[in-house]
Amino acid sequence: MRSLLPALLAAASLLAGCEKKQPAQAPAAPATPELKAPAAPPPASDVILLGEVGSLTGAEATFGQSTHEGIQLALEQANAAGGVNGKKLEVRVYDDQGKPEEAANAAVRLINQDKVKLILGEVASTNSLAMADKAQAAKVPMVSPSSTNEAVTQKGDYIFRVCFIDPFQGYAMAKFARETLKLQNVAVLQDNKSAYSTGLTGVFQLRFAEMGGKVAGVESYSKGDTDFRAQLTALKKAKPDGIYIPGYYTDVGLIARQAQELGLKAVLLGGDGWESEKLFELGGSAVDGSYYTNHYSPDSPNPATQAFISAYKAKHNGKVPDSLAALAYDAANVAVAALRKSKSLEGPDIRDALAQTKDFDGAAGKLTLDEKRNATKPAVVLKVENGKAVFAASVSP
Numbered sequence: 001m002r003s004l005l006p007a008l009l010a011a012a013s014l015l016a017g018c019e020k021k022q023p024a025q026a027p028a029a030p031a032t033p034e035l036k037a038p039a040a041p042p043p044a045s046d047v048i049l050l051g052e053v054g055s056l057t058g059a060e061a062t063f064g065q066s067t068h069e070g071i072q073l074a075l076e077q078a079n080a081a082g083g084v085n086g087k088k089l090e091v092r093v094y095d096d097q098g099k100p101e102e103a104a105n106a107a108v109r110l111i112n113q114d115k116v117k118l119i120l121g122e123v124a125s126t127n128s129l130a131m132a133d134k135a136q137a138a139k140v141p142m143v144s145p146s147s148t149n150e151a152v153t154q155k156g157d158y159i160f161r162v163c164f165i166d167p168f169q170g171y172a173m174a175k176f177a178r179e180t181l182k183l184q185n186v187a188v189l190q191d192n193k194s195a196y197s198t199g200l201t202g203v204f205q206l207r208f209a210e211m212g213g214k215v216a217g218v219e220s221y222s223k224g225d226t227d228f229r230a231q232l233t234a235l236k237k238a239k240p241d242g243i244y245i246p247g248y249y250t251d252v253g254l255i256a257r258q259a260q261e262l263g264l265k266a267v268l269l270g271g272d273g274w275e276s277e278k279l280f281e282l283g284g285s286a287v288d289g290s291y292y293t294n295h296y297s298p299d300s301p302n303p304a305t306q307a308f309i310s311a312y313k314a315k316h317n318g319k320v321p322d323s324l325a326a327l328a329y330d331a332a333n334v335a336v337a338a339l340r341k342s343k344s345l346e347g348p349d350i351r352d353a354l355a356q357t358k359d360f361d362g363a364a365g366k367l368t369l370d371e372k373r374n375a376t377k378p379a380v381v382l383k384v385e386n387g388k389a390v391f392a393a394s395v396s397p
């Protein structure tokens, strides 16, 4: 079943940005065996094809799914507004199952086979890092909606993002923990297979100590682990008043439950990787009273945020979009704006147009891309309360 899913998603998503029906796909053998999707038909000449790579399945599935919903909404609206100089936008999406090797394969396929003009993705920094080398080498611009590790855009001048970076995100949590929660002694539990997690750990350690706090100890796990008791038991000995867990929601939910079982009373702290409705399901009461940094709060009165939320809710039975959907919507809209301004549909021209993005009124806040192709934006701190995340504070860069 798993092998069919990417193909189905790739086929289905072709229709997402465009009313026109694509011819049915022949059940051909996969062209690249490592990616088990049959070749999709080439786009019509009145179509601009974009690529998307995301974790539509696996332990970070809500990241890819929310991101896809945000991109679809942006492209639908762009097409309804005339597309790009009369051409319709379509997106071809590949599921990388949350794996960096699959993300790199998908990028190669989008570049060489599908010949996309621009790639949207990934969410997880480790996956974006794996894709970025491919996009940079081929001079195909890549816009990550939500990868925050500093190294992602350092891969080269074709790699952009529309979110803040982890040196800021880690600082924001250190500041909140120290100044608002008045924590003294915070332990850290990091995923040592994730560039995002190890990066945030480093920043948090440095900043929290600079602010006069003590880092009680650092323990590691690897994505996919299910038993964190040894690490939590070791951290418990240092009697921390907080535990910073810069991981993704599936792991965090389990970690929180095991910390509760072991009688750890410390307040749990996290980063944007906690952002998923699944966190509350997996973590239950064990995540109540925790805090995490994030890119946006749906409670923001910002008109661009509220317009996005209304449009998204109308399409998804009243569901409130998470920050991934908001950032993906922004990334796709920034891409569309650049395509409309670009001198041609060649990579270097699209790149140049992207680099000029300024004062863009996004759903997740106003954004200007700096010379390092990053956005500088405030972060919000959310508090988990009764199975949902509510606004607690905003931290400015």
Ligand code: PHE
Pocket (backbone or CB within 6 Å): 063, 123, 124, 125, 126, 146, 147, 148, 149, 196, 272, 273, 274, 275, 323, 324
């Ligand atoms: N910032 C995370 C990373 O770089 C991804 C992420 C963004 C997850 C936003 C959830 C919400 O890996």
